Amino acid sequence: MRTLKVELGERSYPIYIGRNLLQHTGAMSAECGISRKSRHLIVTDESVAPHYLKKVKDSLESAGFQVAAHIVPSGESSKSLNVYEEVMTTAISSKLDRNSSVFALGGGVVGDLAGFVAASYMRGITFVQLPTTILAHDSSVGGKVAVNHPLAKNMIGAFHQPVMVLYDVDTLTTLPAREVSSGLAEMVKHGLIMDREFAYWCLEHASDLLALDPESLTYGLERGCAIKAEVVSQDEREGGLRAILNLGHTIGHAVEAVGGYGRFLHGEAIAIGMAGSAMLAESLGRADLYHETVAMLKALHLPVSLPSDVSVDQVMEAMQHDKKFSEGQMVFIIPEQIGKVSIVKDVPVAAVRAVVERLQKEGENG
Amino acid sequence: MRTLKVELGERSYPIYIGRNLLQHTGAMSAECGISRKSRHLIVTDESVAPHYLKKVKDSLESAGFQVAAHIVPSGESSKSLNVYEEVMTTAISSKLDRNSSVFALGGGVVGDLAGFVAASYMRGITFVQLPTTILAHDSSVGGKVAVNHPLAKNMIGAFHQPVMVLYDVDTLTTLPAREVSSGLAEMVKHGLIMDREFAYWCLEHASDLLALDPESLTYGLERGCAIKAEVVSQDEREGGLRAILNLGHTIGHAVEAVGGYGRFLHGEAIAIGMAGSAMLAESLGRADLYHETVAMLKALHLPVSLPSDVSVDQVMEAMQHDKKFSEGQMVFIIPEQIGKVSIVKDVPVAAVRAVVERLQKEGENG
Known part of the structure; x- marks a missing residue:
């Protein structure tokens, strides 16, 4: 496993890159201070969920975390305000509070969407990135999160840094x-x-x-x-x-x-x-x-x-x-x-x- | 006119309270560094627009600013994601850019809605508050902006400080x-x-x-x-x-x-x-x-x-x-x-x- 630090003062965070990391999501979340008293939400998409959702959920639950999941359709069309509102509904219904976290399990679309949910749910909660595409090596660094407006891309968003990025390169083997x-x-x-x-x-x-x-x-x-x-x-x-x-x-x-x-x-x-x-x-x-x-x-x-x-x-x-x-x-x-x-x-x-x-x-x- | 400073380090901003301030919106916007090259957006509601929109627009335009306006229905129902998206559409169509500002002319609802637009349009642009209610003395200080989710109030939002609050107490005379x-x-x-x-x-x-x-x-x-x-x-x-x-x-x-x-x-x-x-x-x-x-x-x-x-x-x-x-x-x-x-x-x-x-x-x- 390689570790990289993004230096942003009090918003600095680590990026871990290596094989077989997703099964340690729970332990690594505990290490970076995520609360076991609050509930958390995994956001992922229909292509990624069948491969990795269970692994991540199991890892978090075995480590004592309570997690819900929301699965969005695959593709850029999920970066819409409609899908954003649906994820918000799940977050509220799952009783996420100010100490909760949103885990983005997927590529750039999931990261951007889930990141904007984390940035704006109750005016901002914790965000964790679990990228599953090569493209996400770009989008998971830097804290830019957004959804699209029908008139232009990434028009609605925020700067919201994750507390950790777990980059499991094994997930890339299933990419088309x-x-x-x-x-x-x-x-x-x-x-x-x-x-x-x-x-x-x-x-x-x-x-x-x-x-x-x-x-x-x-x-x-x-x-x-x-x-x-x-x-x-x-x-x-x-x-x-x-x-x-x-x-x-x-x-x-x-x-x-x-x-x-x-x-x-x-x-x-x-x-x-x-x-x-x-x-x-x-x-x-x-x-x-x-x-x-x-x-x-x-x-x-x-x-x-x-x-x-x-x-x-x-x-x-x-x-x-x-x-x-x-x-x-x-x-x-x-x-x-x-x-x-x-x-x-x-x-x-x-x-x-x-x-x-x-x-x-x-x-x-x- | 009384001046109050909200001390927030590099996000500090002044609150001006007094009579007849709205007609100086243009001059005071220029003073606080708002760009004359970019376009700006006034967000207001159906109750406030007939009384004060022209005054504010005229003042800004005489001072050399290019401004569009978006009028939302009065009342808490405008703090919805639907209305938020409509304001975003106007912002994009009016070609607001990263150096543009959103002016909230109204009470708490308009301030919260317009503030969340300013917080999230292109990941955050300049925000100016022009409160027209007594209630807004609370909501215009502190940078909490939000819209409601059908399941709970102020669930979707951000912390986004204005660059200036112009509180014209003459606007309060028309309040029910x-x-x-x-x-x-x-x-x-x-x-x-x-x-x-x-x-x-x-x-x-x-x-x-x-x-x-x-x-x-x-x-x-x-x-x-x-x-x-x-x-x-x-x-x-x-x-x-x-x-x-x-x-x-x-x-x-x-x-x-x-x-x-x-x-x-x-x-x-x-x-x-x-x-x-x-x-x-x-x-x-x-x-x-x-x-x-x-x-x-x-x-x-x-x-x-x-x-x-x-x-x-x-x-x-x-x-x-x-x-x-x-x-x-x-x-x-x-x-x-x-x-x-x-x-x-x-x-x-x-x-x-x-x-x-x-x-x-x-x-x-x-």
Whole structure:
């Protein structure tokens, strides 16, 4: 087991990464001070529940905790205010109090949803993350929790740090191939934004990672979490630096929205967005990294272009609602070299539109 | 104009109390650093909008701010997730960004709802309170914001401090008599919990207060806000001391819930709750303050008993969901003398039930 600490003053917390961790959920929860007098809630989804819910519940109950569970449908559609209200109903009916905890057992969707429940139930209770996807190595670090509004993604949320993240890599073996690649998109992104060596490591170990080799996976997750934790420690509430984590996300979120939050997985959409950012760097005359970036993404079996039936107008429209629109200007994270990016404010909308059009043309050509 | 500072470190903020303040909203917003580049949202309700929305909007626009407005129905029913989502839709459609602000123009309902929107829109934006009720002198200090869940009040929320409170006492002249008394319930509560002299001042000036005499009102609001600010400064997130502000609220919230959040105004319900707390102090053998407390509440034209058609069982059931149920024990704020209370954990449920029954009997007798 590897231990990583996210340094956030009084909100610091540990991330444990290793094999066979879920069966120790109870003991580790006790160790981090979770109350045995209050009731707790596990939030998970229909794909994860059959594999791991019993294991987690048994572990917590054997350690003397009282737990209820709420199972939501799988997929981004569960990050809605409706599902959020249903989880709240379960929390109230299960008599959770101010000393209760919410355990998120699942991927990014479950983590974001359960995290926002924990952030807002009785104005905030304890939150524990039990990620079961590669993608969650990103979302489980940093305390950003949210649900979607029909008009835009992650519009309703909070900053709410977990007290502990238990990352059991054995849960990753049941992931479908597309989910694996989607998760690796965030992993390589962490290399692309601030660790050149790690970006190349991801390229070199692409086939090991796709094959879920435990050793490569543990190293990749640890390094990915560590990079994210370093950024978040310096800028918890996204005042400045933290924005670099959004590489590929402005276009990516718009692509997800236009696809109805189902057609593209999050990592697929941001892979397209990262290819777009490299194009933008080129067209702004800042760096010539497009081919190298695309090669890295393709090695991880990720898409790098827009299908021809996706409307460029709709993508541009969806981008208008993005949180990265600050005071009417368009902010973009632009690669400068592999392992280094800049936050560029005031990117011309016309340049972005040209990139979206080129992303689609690449799709038609490829 | 009187100025009061709520001391919360980097989240400290000023409360301005005086006549004719709303027409200076724009200038004062500029002074406290609100961005002219971003768009802002005024949230208000159907009762307040016809009187003051234009004044506030004009003042902000003359000062160079771009503002949209969202008008919700009057009353507690607007503190729902549905209305919350509607306000979010307006915020997104109006293109609010991370540097935008939400202005709450209204009473406690508008403040709580708009405050939770501000707390969670894009994970938190700037919040300004423009209270138009006496009750709001309580809710606008301390940063507690929330909406209700059908099963329990204020279950979904956050701690989110405003950057400024502008309290224009001229807005109070249009309040209906029941609303005036309801607001005075929180005012006298602030005396009852920690300022004996102020509690008696409220009793002596009851008729001035009910008649909305500006001088008495300004003093009462200032003192009420100051007491609340003092408690909140010491315990922002309700770790301990802050709980004393809940005098009368455990029974009060249950009474509101059973009345469907409409039959009893908040202050009426907590007046009944404060009468109940005094009874409880008596039955636990701690203090003999029932008659004195009731006299103070009656002087402010507040109810002190439960109507005979309110079900005691339902009140007891509603109390089970209260946030003040901690780890299965019942926590009550119990008066020790006028101006002093204790936090008593582990109050027997049977003693509480006896009090609720007696509150109803008093209603039948009176």
